[in-house]
Amino acid sequence: MKYFLSAALIGFLLAPLLVEAQLNPIVNATLNGKIVDEETGTPLEGVNVAIKGTTHYVLTDSKGDFSFVTGQKLPFILVLSHVSYKTTELKVDSSPVVLTLLPATSQLADVVVVGYGTQKRSDLTGSVSKINPEEVHAIPEASFDAQLQGKAPGVQINTNTGVPGSDVFIRVRGATSINASNDPLYVVDGVVVNNTSLQNIFQDRATSPLTDINPNDIQSIEVLKDASAIAIYGARGANGVIIITTKRGNYGEKSKIEFNASEGRGWAPEDRVWKTTTGPEHATLINEYNANIGKPLPFRPESEIVNGVPGRGLPGEQPTYDRMQYLNRTAQLRNYDISIRGGSQNTKYYLGGGYNKQESIWKPMGFERYSFKANIDHKLSESVTIGTSNTLSLSKRDQARPANGGNGTLLQASLNIPTYLPIFDEDGTPLKWVNFDNIDVLTSTVNLWSNSYHYVGNAYFSWDILKVLNFKSSLGIDYNNYEENEYWDTRTILGASGGKGTQSITQSGTIINEQTLSYDGKSGSHKFGALIGNTLQRIILKNVSATGTNFPNNSYTQISSAATQTASQFTSESKLASFFSRIDYNYAGKYYAEFVLRADGSSRFGANNKWGYFPAVGVGYRISEENLFKNIGSISNLKLRASYGITGNQGGIDDYASQGLWTGGFGYSDAAGSNELPGTAPLQIANPDLKWEKTTQLSVGADLGLFNGRINAEFNIYDKLTTDVLLLIATPGSTGFSSYLTNYGEIRNRGFELSVNSVNVKTNDFSWRTEFNISKNKNIIENIPADIPFAGRDLIRLQKGHSMYSYWLYKQLYVDPKTGDAVFDDLNKDGKITAEDRQIVGSTWPKYFGGLSNTFTFKGFDLNVFLTYSYGNYVWNHNRMLGETGGTLDANRVLLASQLDRWTPEHTETNTPRLTTENYSRQENSRFLEDGSFVRLRSLTLGYTLPQSLTRSVGIEKARFYVAGSNLFLLTDYTGSDPESNMGTENIQGYDYGTPPQPRTVQVGLNVQL
């Protein structure tokens, strides 16, 4: 590695010497021309016209005319670029010429970023979705990945929670892995960035490091889905690759300032708030339960004493307290961005700064981000370019434990406490009930907070050795310092031992060095491209954490003042070494073929399997280029594509998973009263055969363009088979180990995706565009050695022949109208309901999902209506399970209003059984697995752009005002707070553990370009 870096460095140093020769051109040709919009024919001003391979350029004037005096001889290739138009290369052999440019919205000329390069959309053999982030900026998500929901076919995105800055659930063409990660690979400006939370202090929501990237600095997002597109990322591509390209300036572009501001409010949708029983209702149900099982009624006159305990008063005498009002609030949303971009002849730059603030609709959580972006490119000569991308940000979070489980969680302190129990004592002391904290204590102080300092950047050196041969070397860094804190004062359960404070600092550092050599040649109708390259990557994860308990009083919060102090530390390192190559060929823009091969070596894998090889092939056939089709005017593009290849996955497993290890941390004393001395124990058993998870994918697709590109459709079907699945095979407890990591099992994902974009109406004043997509993925576990239990209560089980993360439940068939007892499916027909009768019920995978977007413009007005939907998926409603315990938990759990629907002699047609111990002894009940289908109005935006004639007079290029709403309606039968709520750990999906619903928001904003 060291040698390699010095070699690259020498390359940098030599570069200036190699460029001398090409300065001072000799004048021997003049080119005059005009540039017009291809669709409207309007002359275009300010188009940058350059001759390929030189730094010489001119700009068109207000009539679209340009005049070029050059040392080059005709014919030559012109590069035309303009912000609002596709950058186009055209061969010119005479003067004067009239050239046309396609607007940036037209798909065919679209340049798509692929692994280690770019391709024209029309040349793609793979399946790549490109998303313009501008379209989704108004959606109040802190992170760009959450904003993509419903935009990319084949990409299933769940926002998981209404806590801003949290994890997002993303699956590109299904899930391939059980114990390794199912998240796609994220590449920001060529740097593979970490998307795993660095959180170390226990919380039930994970933060997302991707939130540190300001979406406003992003130029484009590409999602690579099929084998020919992702194989270039080899061992890490199997879950899809998301490439983020940030904004850059243009050579010769006049400096341009852009300013965005928005202010908004968010709140919990009224119909998505849990409904609880009142005090009297709760008491009535508890009494009914006790009467049913022949026990004394707890809510009896106070004078009646049973077992030494007085009564609690009759049901009608019980008060009702509203704890949710301490939790909910109207949240503030605020966003400011400013950027400057431009360039001189040899230098281009983009500078951006942003501030974003999003409060959660639950106190006291909130997210704030300060970000800074600087991208600079400089031409040292006509053939050598150097450049750098830099993203620097600070994300501050006020956090909490929103849901269930563990101490200090908001929902337990509010929703889960029976409403008849008072919040405060007569003297105002906050009371704790059940085993939960006091909601006022939790929401009036911030007990958990964090600061994420994040740098993502790279520097590159690019050298056009020949016109057709380019060498590029780059060094990238992703460094994240995540500092988190907790302080629980003595009023909380966690702080009971004199307060508890922790500071934990986790650092994640990735260094990537990359070299590519690319060739791009053409001979007659044959076009040929080749790429070879290598990359070295090293990832280090370090943590140091200190905890103090027993502070002098609540005013002392520094760990140094605590009486008891403990500390911990860990370090983990992994490395990758890779070589890759790609060859693409096309004949006359008609026949396409592409071959990709990557070799990856990983430190994580067993001594016997360090290296993996990942080949792929893609072919394409543009039928519309055949003469036959050229006559059919309505078909402007028709292309068939197919690809097949192998990719791998190694994400999410322990860095040392293949090694046999003993570990410390098991100290014990040698005699009573003396200090603990160190102890050790076996941690895991070696698996030298551990290797990559392997996904073989066949993908076939077609692109269709109609009416000169007015309608574009893309259709893909795929079949992904993952073998050698990285699997924690559970081992019998009698071995002393619970599991070991190995490669075993097969998982298949099959599906299709269809997207249709159409310009329905386009006149000078009015336009209407529609974008629609629908996807389906069928996930099946083809083979695993035995059932694999997941989640608490073994609620989730992986079973052969079923989808991953299916729920393993007692299937309640109905409630017997005569007896009121729940009747369960007796799977093994033995007349008893035992654990053997638990079965897979329902799938958490949607049958179909996607989005529908309609955009209307009328003169200066624009209106966008964007719907997302999911159909046929089931969601585990955990809070309903906790809130329908039939009275068995008495004063120790709230009863939800839905419990009132229980069977009684008067009310016999119901799914909620009679209140008895037996009927409520099986919480793993299919009744709580609900249909999670939904249609959501994801966003609604109405904007108005002031006429340019007006704004230009005051020096403003563009001024747009808008009002945007998100989540304004949600159609669903799901009874929990939000059908997208998901726990977000261990790959689990469809597990609504209780979390803030997605907020309903309204924002007003302003966009100004100078």
Next chain:
Amino acid sequence: MFKNIIRGFVISSVVILASSCKKYLETKPVGAVSDDAPIVDKASAETALRGVYRQLASSGYYGETYVTLGYFPSGDIKNLTTGGAANLVNVNFRADDVNFNAAWNAIYNTINRANHVIARTPAVEDPLLTQALKDRYVGEAKFIRALAYFDLARAWGGVQLVLEPTSSLVNGAAVQRSTLDQTYDQVLADLQDAEQLLPDELNRIRATKRTVWALRARLHLYRAEWDLAEQYATKLIDLSSDYSLVKPYSAWFKNNVVATPESIFELEYSAINPSAIRAQMQHPTKGGTYRYAPNDRFVQLLNDSLVSGGRKALIGSVTQGGTTIWFGDLYYRLPATDPAYIFRIAEMYLVRAEARAHLDKTEESLHDLNEVRKRADVPELDLTTQDELLLAVENERRVEFAFEAHRWFDLTRTGRAEVVLEALDPNTKVESYESKFPIPITQIQLDNNLTQNEGYN
């Protein structure tokens, strides 16, 4: 020239990389060491042995779960949380109850760690690791293995006996379940070895010859070997300068004391390795999660000065919003350094009282029982028949060991679970097969050699 530069560049980088890649791709963890040779000298033998104790004290075993399995199905506990103990307190045992699986795994993990010490220590060549030390370490590990198999056997019946450290998980040896007697025989064999290997000395948190005696007293009681039970209990009771019934009753656990003369064997916890059981029983006002509590009837019993006396210190209460809330208070410390109490001298008295009752040594039996009652400040009893004595011992153990791992196992070894628990609460139904816990369904599915206990299929 450029071409040559490029060619040289590419070729040299490939050569450099190819030669350094192998080394580049090797990483060594800093938080763990290779398992090639984990026990190689005195220091590593000591640390491995401490690791066995820490696992014995883990939350799945004596740190919480296994202990609660002993007192949840007692008719005296109410469950306060969803899931958790709901079915256990109602004696509605289910093979998919995660508590069973947690305890099962924790106990076998302890056994595997003990097996490492037993198998590897004798072969270590280190002048500092003398034969006496080797004997001691192996003896301690054998004692812990005996305790672990004893705890498995009294909960699940005969189990699979694994006596070698696990070295491969790919092709585990097929081990069939042993019978209850075979399992107890293995316990006895380990105890007999340990008795030879361990010194006769006082250490209340590590295994010694005396700890072996205590487990033997209990084992013989469970196997109805009354003479031996009496004999081994007597060995400890006679060491009155080291072991005595401390007074008042609360003196063996209140005020943050550890290792009192009451204690024969307890496990040590610290701020770094805290006990899990405390949080589960304490009320949130005391920093607990209050997942279960003594029920109203049991609270009344523990507050009864004629039955419980000083043992009412085992429970505490808070009054808020006009309601008095009771909770278990045996484990209460902050940070949670409450010891796990495995053998107390009071148990030896009650073991001997029970054994002597069976041996028709009525007077001696009554004497032992009354020793325990005197210490608790409850009136002495005057009983004459064996039946009266056995019932009195049973009732005494119910309050004396309210939050220790005894009640359920006492009721099943005497075959009285059904009679006693159904009388306490008419809603409780104890099936005869429930005298053994169900083997966790996860284990059954993972191991073809493991058969389910009768009645749970």
